[in-house]
Amino acid sequence: MMQPLKRTILIKNAVIYTLNAKDEVVRGNILVQGNRIAYVGEELPQIQAEREIDAEGNLVFPGFSNGHTHLPMMLLRGAGEDLPLMDWLTQKIFPLEDKLSDELAYLGSMLGIIEMVKTGTTSLADMYFFCDGIAAAIQESGIRANLSRCVSGQTMEEAKGRINDALRIYDTYHGAAEGRLEVGFSVHGEYTTGTEVIRKVCALARERDAVLQIHISETENEHEECKKRHGGKTPLGILESLGGLEGRVIAAHGVYIDDEDMERIAGRDVTVVTCPKSNLKLGSGIARVQEMLSRGVSVALGTDGAASNNTLDLMDEMRYMALLQKGMTRDPGVMDIRQCLRIAMQNGARGMGIEAGEIAPGMLADLILVNTKSSRFYPRQNAEAHVLYSACSQDISMTMIDGRIAYENGKIQFCDEARVLADFARAAEKLYR
Ligand SMILES: CSC[C@H]1O[C@@H](n2cnc3c(O)ncnc32)[C@H](O)[C@@H]1O
Numbered sequence: 001m002m003q004p005l006k007r008t009i010l011i012k013n014a015v016i017y018t019l020n021a022k023d024e025v026v027r028g029n030i031l032v033q034g035n036r037i038a039y040v041g042e043e044l045p046q047i048q049a050e051r052e053i054d055a056e057g058n059l060v061f062p063g064f065s066n067g068h069t070h071l072p073m074m075l076l077r078g079a080g081e082d083l084p085l086m087d088w089l090t091q092k093i094f095p096l097e098d099k100l101s102d103e104l105a106y107l108g109s110m111l112g113i114i115e116m117v118k119t120g121t122t123s124l125a126d127m128y129f130f131c132d133g134i135a136a137a138i139q140e141s142g143i144r145a146n147l148s149r150c151v152s153g154q155t156m157e158e159a160k161g162r163i164n165d166a167l168r169i170y171d172t173y174h175g176a177a178e179g180r181l182e183v184g185f186s187v188h189g190e191y192t193t194g195t196e197v198i199r200k201v202c203a204l205a206r207e208r209d210a211v212l213q214i215h216i217s218e219t220e221n222e223h224e225e226c227k228k229r230h231g232g233k234t235p236l237g238i239l240e241s242l243g244g245l246e247g248r249v250i251a252a253h254g255v256y257i258d259d260e261d262m263e264r265i266a267g268r269d270v271t272v273v274t275c276p277k278s279n280l281k282l283g284s285g286i287a288r289v290q291e292m293l294s295r296g297v298s299v300a301l302g303t304d305g306a307a308s309n310n311t312l313d314l315m316d317e318m319r320y321m322a323l324l325q326k327g328m329t330r331d332p333g334v335m336d337i338r339q340c341l342r343i344a345m346q347n348g349a350r351g352m353g354i355e356a357g358e359i360a361p362g363m364l365a366d367l368i369l370v371n372t373k374s375s376r377f378y379p380r381q382n383a384e385a386h387v388l389y390s391a392c393s394q395d396i397s398m399t400m401i402d403g404r405i406a407y408e409n410g411k412i413q414f415c416d417e418a419r420v421l422a423d424f425a426r427a428a429e430k431l432y433r
């Protein structure tokens with residue numbers, strides 16, 4: 001018998017969907033040592049683990065990765081309904097955002113992370129303001145995140161304070177939380193931000209090899225107005241001309257990116273994050289995900305904020321994505337199950353440069369257990385189809401992030417959920433007063 005090791009967790013008797021290059025499914029065991037996966041296979045490691053989990057009847061997958069969200073917008077859920085994007089933003093969201101603070105952003109983020117972890121999310125890319133509050137929630141909860149302070153403004157004068165704050169957030173938090181928190185840079189969108197400001201933020205990201213996140217071609221109006229203002233150039237065309245496609249990019253939404261745009265970004269370090277529910281709810285449209293994939297564009301999945309979704313549940317989101325693409329293309333053969341799982345669990349992590357999204361030795365231990373006891377998993381023949389088409393996030397029995405159990409059998413492990421909910425409710429009362 002080997003010596004006991006610190007923070008060693010042995011998950012036994014599971015059906016493991018590795019999402020590795022060979023797409024192997026293993027009936028066996030996973031050894032987690034520290035924050036990484038040490039072993040995956042049929043053999044039972046002869047080790048005295050700190051914790052043994054008998055996962056009989058459970059499936060293991062990499063955790064979901066949310067490629068685009070705004071955590072504090074949990075506070076704004078239900079605040080603006082049945083409106084198109086620009087009216088939603090200007091009439092409902094911006095006035096409430098004027099009343100936010102770091103304390104509110106912290107509470108909104110804590111509740112958002114609780115919802116995410118309960119629904120199997122292990123990493124996220126957030127762009128917002130009040131990033132000190134968001135960073136506190138990320139650090140306290142144990143989730144993995146790429147965080148960026150959003151910059152907008154037509155002139156450098158207008159954007160200067162925001163750019164300085166983005167740099168302060170980078171200097172303060174990049175690499176914090178034992179490396180779980182990385183900091184990127186973000187631009188709200190071409191339509192709210194002048195070209196010199198975009199150029200500057202792109203350069204800051206590139207110089208640091210940091211991720212640049214931006215809303216891109218979310219609505220037809222945004223896409224067409226950009227072309228009118230810039231001699232036919234699309235938002236992605238503008239970004240390219242400003243040096244924005246040379247580094248690592250998360251392009252959120254991409255509903256209207258055209259064939260030329262797809263050619264522009266295929267093979268580059270650009271991940272288009274599709275947010276199907278937010279796009280449906282705001283009446284923005286349906287992204288051409290299948291077309292992007294067939295042209296070699298990397299696509300990941302995001303929820304956007306809880307004010308436009310209105311959940312942060314990627315299992316639900318993944319199903320919307322699959323069904324919409326089949327319906328839109330009138331081809332049930334597109335978006336097969338493994339491809340959907342990769343988009344929801346692997347591509348976001350890759351876009352953020354996170355070594356997760358695959359259950360394999362050496363990878364970060366970010367994974368979920370899905371319990372198959374409910375009738376939703378019967379008949380027993382095609383469990384992965386049930387995960388995509390009939391399961392619900394309540395079937396997730398455990399979420400592990402960085403080798404730590406963040407959620408297990410209905411209970412959040414990193415905080416007192418009832419206390420967070422009570423604090424959040426009190427703060428929201430004041431916000432809406
Ligand atoms: C970039 S975060 C700051 C800013 O963006 C607003 N926002 C949230 N969701 C969307 C969206 O889908 N498109 C455009 N802008 C969005 C948020 O309310 C903040 O003001």
Ligand SMILES: [Zn+2]
Binds near residue numbers: 215
């Ligand atoms: Zn957004």
